[in-house]
Amino acid sequence: MTDVIGKTISEIKQLISSKQISAREVATLHIEHAKRNDKETNAFICLTEELALKQADAVDKNFASGGELPALGGVPICLKDNICVPDYPTTCGSKILENFKPPYQATSANRLFEAGAVCIGKGNLDEFAMGSSNENSAFSITRNPWNLKKVPGGSSGGPAVAVASGYSSIGFGSDTGGSIRLPASFCGIVGMKPTYGLVSRFGLVAYASSLDQIGPFGNSVEDCALALAVIVGKDPKDSTSIDDPFGKFNTKKYPALDMNFAKSLTGHDGSLKGIKIGVLNDLLGEGLESEVRAATENGIKVFKELGAEVDEVKVDHLDIALPVYYIIATAEASANLSRYDGVRYGARDKDSQDLMSMYMSTRSAGFGAEVKRRIMLGTYALSTGYYDAYYKKAQQVRRLIKEAFDKAFEKYDVLISPTSPTVAFGLGEKTDDPLTMYLSDIATIPINLAGLPGISVPCGFGREGLPIGMQLVGPQLSDARLLTVAHAFEKSVGFASKRSPLATVAR
Amino acid sequence: MKYETVIGLEVHAQLKTKTKIFCRCPTEFGAAPNDQVCQICLGMPGVLPVLNKKAVEHAIKAGLALNCEISETTKFDRKNYFYPDLPKGYQISQYDAPVCMSGHLMIDGKKIRIHRAHLEEDAGKLVHAGAAGLHGSDYSLVDFNRSGVPLLEIVSEPDITSPEEAKNYLTELRNILRYIDVCDGNLEEGSFRCDANVSLRPVGQKELGTKAEIKNVNSFRAVQKAIQSEIERQSKILDDGGRVVQESRLWNEADGKTHSMRSKEEAHDYRYFPDPDLVPLSIESAWIAEIRATLPELPEEKRQRYVNSHGLSLDDAAVLAESKDLADFFDETLKLGANAKLAANLLIGPTTAYTNDNKIEFTETKLTAKNLADLIAAIDSGKLGSTNAKKLLLDLLATEGDVNKVIEEKGLAQLSNEDELRKMVEDVLAKSQAQVEQYRSGKTKIRQFFFGEVMKISKGKANPEVTNKILDELLPQPEST
Ligand SMILES: [Zn+2]
Numbered sequence: 001m002t003d004v005i006g007k008t009i010s011e012i013k014q015l016i017s018s019k020q021i022s023a024r025e026v027a028t029l030h031i032e033h034a035k036r037n038d039k040e041t042n043a044f045i046c047l048t049e050e051l052a053l054k055q056a057d058a059v060d061k062n063f064a065s066g067g068e069l070p071a072l073g074g075v076p077i078c079l080k081d082n083i084c085v086p087d088y089p090t091t092c093g094s095k096i097l098e099n100f101k102p103p104y105q106a107t108s109a110n111r112l113f114e115a116g117a118v119c120i121g122k123g124n125l126d127e128f129a130m131g132s133s134n135e136n137s138a139f140s141i142t143r144n145p146w147n148l149k150k151v152p153g154g155s156s157g158g159p160a161v162a163v164a165s166g167y168s169s170i171g172f173g174s175d176t177g178g179s180i181r182l183p184a185s186f187c188g189i190v191g192m193k194p195t196y197g198l199v200s201r202f203g204l205v206a207y208a209s210s211l212d213q214i215g216p217f218g219n220s221v222e223d224c225a226l227a228l229a230v231i232v233g234k235d236p237k238d239s240t241s242i243d244d245p246f247g248k249f250n251t252k253k254y255p256a257l258d259m260n261f262a263k264s265l266t267g268h269d270g271s272l273k274g275i276k277i278g279v280l281n282d283l284l285g286e287g288l289e290s291e292v293r294a295a296t297e298n299g300i301k302v303f304k305e306l307g308a309e310v311d312e313v314k315v316d317h318l319d320i321a322l323p324v325y326y327i328i329a330t331a332e333a334s335a336n337l338s339r340y341d342g343v344r345y346g347a348r349d350k351d352s353q354d355l356m357s358m359y360m361s362t363r364s365a366g367f368g369a370e371v372k373r374r375i376m377l378g379t380y381a382l383s384t385g386y387y388d389a390y391y392k393k394a395q396q397v398r399r400l401i402k403e404a405f406d407k408a409f410e411k412y413d414v415l416i417s418p419t420s421p422t423v424a425f426g427l428g429e430k431t432d433d434p435l436t437m438y439l440s441d442i443a444t445i446p447i448n449l450a451g452l453p454g455i456s457v458p459c460g461f462g463r464e465g466l467p468i469g470m471q472l473v474g475p476q477l478s479d480a481r482l483l484t485v486a487h488a489f490e491k492s493v494g495f496a497s498k499r500s501p502l503a504t505v506a507r
Numbered sequence: 508m509k510y511e512t513v514i515g516l517e518v519h520a521q522l523k524t525k526t527k528i529f530c531r532c533p534t535e536f537g538a539a540p541n542d543q544v545c546q547i548c549l550g551m552p553g554v555l556p557v558l559n560k561k562a563v564e565h566a567i568k569a570g571l572a573l574n575c576e577i578s579e580t581t582k583f584d585r586k587n588y589f590y591p592d593l594p595k596g597y598q599i600s601q602y603d604a605p606v607c608m609s610g611h612l613m614i615d616g617k618k619i620r621i622h623r624a625h626l627e628e629d630a631g632k633l634v635h636a637g638a639a640g641l642h643g644s645d646y647s648l649v650d651f652n653r654s655g656v657p658l659l660e661i662v663s664e665p666d667i668t669s670p671e672e673a674k675n676y677l678t679e680l681r682n683i684l685r686y687i688d689v690c691d692g693n694l695e696e697g698s699f700r701c702d703a704n705v706s707l708r709p710v711g712q713k714e715l716g717t718k719a720e721i722k723n724v725n726s727f728r729a730v731q732k733a734i735q736s737e738i739e740r741q742s743k744i745l746d747d748g749g750r751v752v753q754e755s756r757l758w759n760e761a762d763g764k765t766h767s768m769r770s771k772e773e774a775h776d777y778r779y780f781p782d783p784d785l786v787p788l789s790i791e792s793a794w795i796a797e798i799r800a801t802l803p804e805l806p807e808e809k810r811q812r813y814v815n816s817h818g819l820s821l822d823d824a825a826v827l828a829e830s831k832d833l834a835d836f837f838d839e840t841l842k843l844g845a846n847a848k849l850a851a852n853l854l855i856g857p858t859t860a861y862t863n864d865n866k867i868e869f870t871e872t873k874l875t876a877k878n879l880a881d882l883i884a885a886i887d888s889g890k891l892g893s894t895n896a897k898k899l900l901l902d903l904l905a906t907e908g909d910v911n912k913v914i915e916e917k918g919l920a921q922l923s924n925e926d927e928l929r930k931m932v933e934d935v936l937a938k939s940q941a942q943v944e945q946y947r948s949g950k951t952k953i954r955q956f957f958f959g960e961v962m963k964i965s966k967g968k969a970n971p972e973v974t975n976k977i978l979d980e981l982l983p984q985p986e987s988t
Contacts, residue, residue, distance in 0.1 A: 082553070083553075084552070084553050090552065090553070092552070097552065100552065102546070102551065102552065102553065103546065103551075104546050104551070104553075104554070106553065201553075201555060202553070202554065202555050203553045203554070204553055205552040205553040206552075206553065206784075208783075209783035209784050210783035236557065237555060237557060238555050238557075239555065239556070239557055239558065239784065239785050239786050240555075240783070240784065240785075240786060331780060332780075332783055334587075334778075335585050335587055335595075335596065335597050335778075335780070337596075338587060338589065338595060338596020338597055339550045339551075339552065339594060339595045339596050340552075341589060341591075341596060343591045343594075343649070344549060344550070344551075344594060345551070354642075355591065355641060359589055379778065382587070382778035382779075382780055383776055383778060384776045384778075387778075387780075391780060
C-alpha cells in the first residue's frame with residue numbers, strides 16, 4: 001500500500017495525479033489510521049466518513065473524466081468542531097450543543113470543499129474555543145502525539161493533533177488569542193492566524209467576534225499557504241470580511257495571498273536579504289523555559305544567516321495585553337453565548353417549571369467551568385458602573401497596542417518571538433490554575449488584539465523531545481510576505497520533515 | 508395643587524422594507540408562524556448579520572422628514588437581555604451613535620423636539636396557552652416571523668403637555684412616515700407602536716417629576732385615554748403627599764387604567780456594547796442629498812400652501828393633508844385648473860362620506876382628478892346644479908365615466924335658459940292661483956312652494972339662481988302687513 005500518512009498537499013496530489021492511488025484510497029487510509037489510533041489522542045469529536053468518501057469519489061470521478069486535480073483535490077482535512085458542516089453535529093466541544101446539527105455550511109468549509117478537500121472529521125477543541133490545553137472539551141481530552149501525557153495546546157488541539165498524527169494532511173482551526181499557533185507549536189507543525197477579516201467567519205461559531213479568525217495547520221509553511229489561499233476573500237455573509245483585501249485596502253502593496261503566490265513559494269530562493277526582523281524582547285523574559293530560549297536564539301541565528309537584519313524591539317503595552325484580552329474576549333463571549341438558552345435548539349432542561357429556572361439549569365448543566373468563568377467575567381466587565389473601568393478602558397488600550405505595532409512595523413517587516421514560553425505541559429498540570437494557563441498565550445494574544453497575521457513554525461525540540469515553535473508576525477495584509485519569510489526560515493531551521501511518532505509509526 | 512403634565516413619546520415604526528434588517532427573510536405581515544425565518548433571524552450558532560441598506564435609507568429619509576441631523580458615522584450595539592422571543596439573547600440596536608439626532612415636528616404651531624431616532628431589529632412574538640402572559644401559562648410558543656424586522660425608534664423630548672397634544676403628535680408623525688413611504692403606520696399589525704413617558708410637576712417648577720412609562724397602547728384614542736388616566740393617578744398620589752414610582756405600566760383598555768408591570772424583568776442592565784459583527788457605518792453626504800431629493804412635500808408644507816395660496820380654512824387644509832393620497836389627488840385636480848374651495852368641499856364632504864360608508868380607501872374609488880376637475884368646471888359654468896353635482900360625484904366614485912358624457916346621457920345638465928325657465932314659472936303660477944293669492948296677501952313663505960314646483964317640473968335641473976330671479980319678476984308684490 002502506498003504511504004500517504006503525514007504527507008504534504010503536493011505529495012498527496014502528486015500521488016493521485018500520477019494515479020498511484022485514488023482520492024478514495026487516500027481518504028480510507030487516513031480514516032483507518034484515525035480509527036486505529038485516535039482512541040488515544042482524541043483529535044476528533046466525530047469522523048465524517050460518509051462525507052469524506054463522497055467528496056473523495058467526486059474528486060476521483062472528476063479526475064478520471066479528464067479534469068484537472070483542483071487546489072486541494074483529494075487532500076484529507078480536519079475541521080475544528082466549531083466550523084459548521086451540515087448533517088453532522090457542530091458541538092463546539094460543549095454539552096449544550098451536543099446534538100446540534102447546523103442546516104448551513106461555513107463559508108470556509110464551502111471554499112475548501114469546492115477546492116476538492118476531503119473532510120475526514122470534526123476536530124476536538126476546548127469548549128467554545130476557550131482554553132489553551134484542549135482539556136476543556138466536554139467530550140474527551142485531546143493528547144499530544146509526541147507524548148500522550150502532554151497536552152496538545154488549545155483551543156484548536158483537535159485539528160492540530162489530526163495533522164501532527166497524520167489523520168489528515170492539513171487542518172483548520174480558529175484563533176482568538178493563539179488557538180491555532182499554540183497547538184501548532186506544541187504539536188510541532190505549522191499553524192497560521194491570518195489578518196483579521198481575511199477569512200470569512202460565517203459558519204464559525206463565535207467566541208469573541210472581533211478576534212476570532214479561521215486559519216490552517218499544515219506540515220509545512222507551503223501547505224498553510226495553499227490551504228489559506230483557498231479560503232481567503234470577501235464573503236457577503238460576513239460584514240467584517242475585507243473587501244478586495246489585496247486591492248484597494250492594500251496601501252502598502254503587499255503581495256496578494258492567492259493560489260499563484262502559494263504555488264510559487266517552493267521556488268523561493270530562501271534568502272532574506274533586505275528583510276528587517278524585530279525580536280519582541282518583552283516576550284523573552286520571565287517564565288520562558290530555557291530550551292525555548294535556546295531554540296529561539298538558534299532561530300535568530302538562522303534568520304541572520306539568511307541575510308535578514310535582526311534587532312531587538314520593544315512594542316509598548318504588551319505587558320497588559322493579557323488582561324485587555326480577557327476583558328474584550330469575555331465581554332463579547334458573554335453576549336455571543338447568550339443564545340444557548342434552551343429555547344430553540346441544543347440542550348434544554350425539560351423538567352424546569354418556569355422560564356428562569358429553565359435558563360439557569362440549562363446553562364448550568366450545559367456549560368463547563370471555563371465557559372462559565374468567562375461569561376461571568378465578560379458580563380461583569382460590561383455591567384453598569386464597571387463598563388468604563390473595564391470594557392471601555394480595554395478598548396482604549398487595544399487601540400494603543402495596535403498603534404504600538406504600527407510603529408514597530410515602520411521599522412521592521414516581521415516581528416518574532418517564541419510562540420509559547422513553554423513546551424507542551426502535562427495533562428492536568430494547569431487545570432486548577434487558570435491564570436497560569438492563561439500565560440501560555442502571552443505571546444499570541446497581542447497579535448489578535450491588533451488584528452495581525454501570525455504564524456508558528458517549528459524551530460526546535462526541548463525536554464522530552466517536545467516541539468518548540470517560533471512565532472512570526474507581520475503587519476496587516478502582509479500575510480503572503482510573512483509566509484515567504486516563514487518558508488525561508490522553515491527550510492533553513494530544518495524541522496519541516498520531522499513527524500510525530502504517531503505519524504511515523506503508521507508508515 | 509396644580510400640576511403641569513410632561514409627556515415624552517417613544518414610537519417604534521416598522522420600516523417598509525421587503526426583507527428583514529439583517530437577513531433576507533421577507534417582512535410581510537400575516538404569514539403562518541415561523542414561515543419567514545432563517546438561521547440568522549433565529550440566532551443559530553455561527554451566523555452573522557448583514558445590514559439591509561434599504562433600512563438605513565428609510566431611517567435617513569425619516570430623519571430628514573423629521574428635521575433631524577443625520578450622523579456621519581453610526582454604529583450598532585448589542586442590547587443584552589434574556590427572553591424567549593429574543594433569539595440571540597441580545598437585540599441589535601443603536602446606543603450612543605443613532606442614525607438620526609435632534610429633530611422636531613410642528614404640532615398646531617408648537618415645536619415638539621425629537622431627541623433621536625435609531626435603527627433596531629424587532630423581536631419575535633410569544634403566544635401563551637392557558638394564561639394571558641408567560642407567567643401561569645401551560646406552555647408558550649414563539650413565532651419568529653417578526654424577529655429581525657427593521658424598526659425605527661423615534662424618541663421625542665418631553666415637550667408634550669397634554670393627552671390631546673400627544674395624540675396630535677402621533678397622528679402627524681405617522682402621517683409623515685406614510686407620506687415618505689417608509690412605514691405603513693398600521694397600528695393593528697403593530698407596524699406603529701407607542702410607549703408614553705408621563706410625569707407631573709407643580710406649575711412653575713423646572714425640574715422634571717418622576718415618570719412612569721406606559722406600554723401597550725394600541726390606538727391613538729387609547730394613548731389619549733391612558734395618558735389622561737395616568738395623569739389622574741399621579742396627581743392623586745402627589746395630592747396625598749405620596750411619591751410617584753419610576754416604573755413601566757401596562758394600559759388596560761378594559762378597565763381604563765394603567766397597571767404596574769413591576770417584575771424582576773424590570774431591573775435590566777442591558778450591558779450595551781458595540782456589535783463586533785457589524786462594522787461602523789459612514790453615511791456620505793452625497794447619499795443624504797440623494798435621499799433628500801426624493802422627499803415629497805410634507806403635511807405641514809401642504810397645509811401652509813393650502814391656506815396661504817388656495818384660501819382654504821386651516822381645518823380643511825388639515826383634513827386634506829392628513830392623507831397623502833387625498834392631498835396628491837387634490838393637487839392634481841388643482842393643476843387641471845379646478846376651483847380649490849369647490850374641490851376641497853367635494854373631497855372632504857361627499858367623497859369622505861362615501862369612502863367611510865363603504866369602508867374603502869380613497870385610492871379604491873374610481874374617481875379621477877380629470878373627472879373631478881370637469882365636474883367642478885360644470886358647476887362653475889352653471890351647467891350642473893349642486894344636487895345633480897353631488898349625484899354625479901357619487902356615480903364617478905363608484906364607476907368610471909366621462910363627466911360631460913354622463914351629464915348628457917343622464918340629462919343632468921342644469922336648465923339655465925331664461926326663456927324656458929320663464930315658461931315653466933308662468934305655468935306654475937297659472938296653475939296655482941290660490942297660492943299666488945296667499946303670497947300677495949303677505950304669506951311670502953309660500954314662495955318656496957313655487958320654487959319646488961319648478962324644480963319638480965324641471966326634474967331638478969332648473970338653475971336655482973335664474974329660477975329665483977324669474978320668480979322675483981313674475982310674483983306679485985306682497986301687501987305689507
Ligand atoms: Zn431571516
